[in-house]
Amino acid sequence: MRIVIIGGTGHIGSYLVPRLAALGHEIIVITRGQRRPYREHPAWAEVRLVTLDRESAEKEGVFGRAVRDLRPDAVMDMLCFTLESARQLVEALRGEVQFFAHCGTIWVRGYGTEVPADENQPRNPPSEYGRRKNEIEAYLLDQARRTGFPATALHPGHIVGPGWMPVGPTGCHDPQAFARLLRGEELALPNLGMETLHHVHADDVAQGFVKALTHWQSAVGEGFFIVSPAALTLRGFAEGLAKRFNVRPNLRFLPMEEWKATIPADFVESAVSHITHSSNCSIAKAVRLLEYQPRYSSLDAVEESVRWLIADGQISI
Numbered sequence: 587m588r589i590v591i592i593g594g595t596g597h598i599g600s601y602l603v604p605r606l607a608a609l610g611h612e613i614i615v616i617t618r619g620q621r622r623p624y625r626e627h628p629a630w631a632e633v634r635l636v637t638l639d640r641e642s643a644e645k646e647g648v649f650g651r652a653v654r655d656l657r658p659d660a661v662m663d664m665l666c667f668t669l670e671s672a673r674q675l676v677e678a679l680r681g682e683v684q685f686f687a688h689c690g691t692i693w694v695r696g697y698g699t700e701v702p703a704d705e706n707q708p709r710n711p712p713s714e715y716g717r718r719k720n721e722i723e724a725y726l727l728d729q730a731r732r733t734g735f736p737a738t739a740l741h742p743g744h745i746v747g748p749g750w751m752p753v754g755p756t757g758c759h760d761p762q763a764f765a766r767l768l769r770g771e772e773l774a775l776p777n778l779g780m781e782t783l784h785h786v787h788a789d790d791v792a793q794g795f796v797k798a799l800t801h802w803q804s805a806v807g808e809g810f811f812i813v814s815p816a817a818l819t820l821r822g823f824a825e826g827l828a829k830r831f832n833v834r835p836n837l838r839f840l841p842m843e844e845w846k847a848t849i850p851a852d853f854v855e856s857a858v859s860h861i862t863h864s865s866n867c868s869i870a871k872a873v874r875l876l877e878y879q880p881r882y883s884s885l886d887a888v889e890e891s892v893r894w895l896i897a898d899g900q901i902s903i
Contacts, residue, residue: 587684588612589799590656592640593664594633597745598689600624601792602662603633609796614656616640624749624788644671650678660685662795667715672722676729676737683736685802686726687795690741692784692811692865694720701782702817702868705809712862723809730807738805740794743813743865746887747788748894755824756849757783757857761901763849764892767824768831768903774838776845776861779821784865786813787887790880797876804875811867814884820861826885827892831903 589606591599594615600623606613607629619637623630636656643649653661653675661683666672672688679686693716698707711717719741726737746752751759755767755775767773794812798805818826821837828835842861846854872878882890895901 587659588614588657589660589662590614590616590653590658591662591664592616592653592666595621595623596664597624597747597750597788598664598742598791598795601747601789602795603627604629605792605796607632614658616653624747640665640671644674647674650674654678654682658683660687660799662687662689664689666722668718669721669725672725676726676735680733680735685799685806686735686737687798687805688722688726688737688739690719690723690739690809691716692741692743692813692867693863694723694741695863695865695867697862697864701866703866704868705811705871713859727807727809736802736806738798738807739809740791740798740812741809742791742794743784743786743811743867744860745788745791746785746891748891750788750891751895751900752785752888752891753783753860755820755827756853757781757820757860758849758853759856760850760853761895764895764901765903767828767835768833768901770833770836772836772838773824774840774845774848775820775824776840776842779824779837779839780819781861781864782817782819782866783823783860783884784813784817784867785884785887786880787882787890790814790882790887793880794872794876794878797872797878801876808871808875810872810876810878811869812872812878813867813869814880814882814887815869816884817866818884823885823888827888830885830889
């Protein structure tokens, strides 16, 4: 198949392109030309790169047509953030593609009554980002079910992998939180540290997209959570990661408002948002319909990222 990936040099695309190439697909990547893939791979030598600024092209009303003119059999969109963007693509690609995959986020879910949450639970995303992604998924799946447009939506968790700063046990991308934890210094956590984070390795997200393409008959018209097998509590995260580095964790627990004063001001909004969501999602549907089999646990994925960041000098222990 000829597959167009919009935003294919990002973290997911860096793993997705080699996986698709190994299956013999022809790959075209649409990029703004501002980023190299996170990992080098021989497959990139065979990839056609098309430089195109999506925002500008959408304002001119030509982005969807530009994608269509590449004559794809399948499109995988990693960079759609508004309902209007999705509509432009769908209208341009209707009747032209065999498969369309949208990259969403587990933040479409919001908080739930039961955990791990599945895709059928009521949606109540507390952030604008989650609400927009929820609108996009609802539109795409409606188009699939009512008009036959071959769309699916895959919702990754907190993506990690080499070259990427993970969301840490303080709920944000603060490298100093990892440094303090792994040096055995005091690290403050909110409340009792029982809020949750749900990570996923970028390669497992790439696997999810490949599985959705392979099992397109089961994927079309459906949305899927693509995460590790289990979420982590903040406390379990800190203790588990420290153990892997042979460090005794030195944790302190504080009420939320008092705790916020212990993290850098630039990270407070992100930390509160992650903690408010307390993501904990089920992969049962993806396992059943797509045969999704994540290789990495949350701790495995984070550990790999952190060791890379230490070797690169971004975390000092």
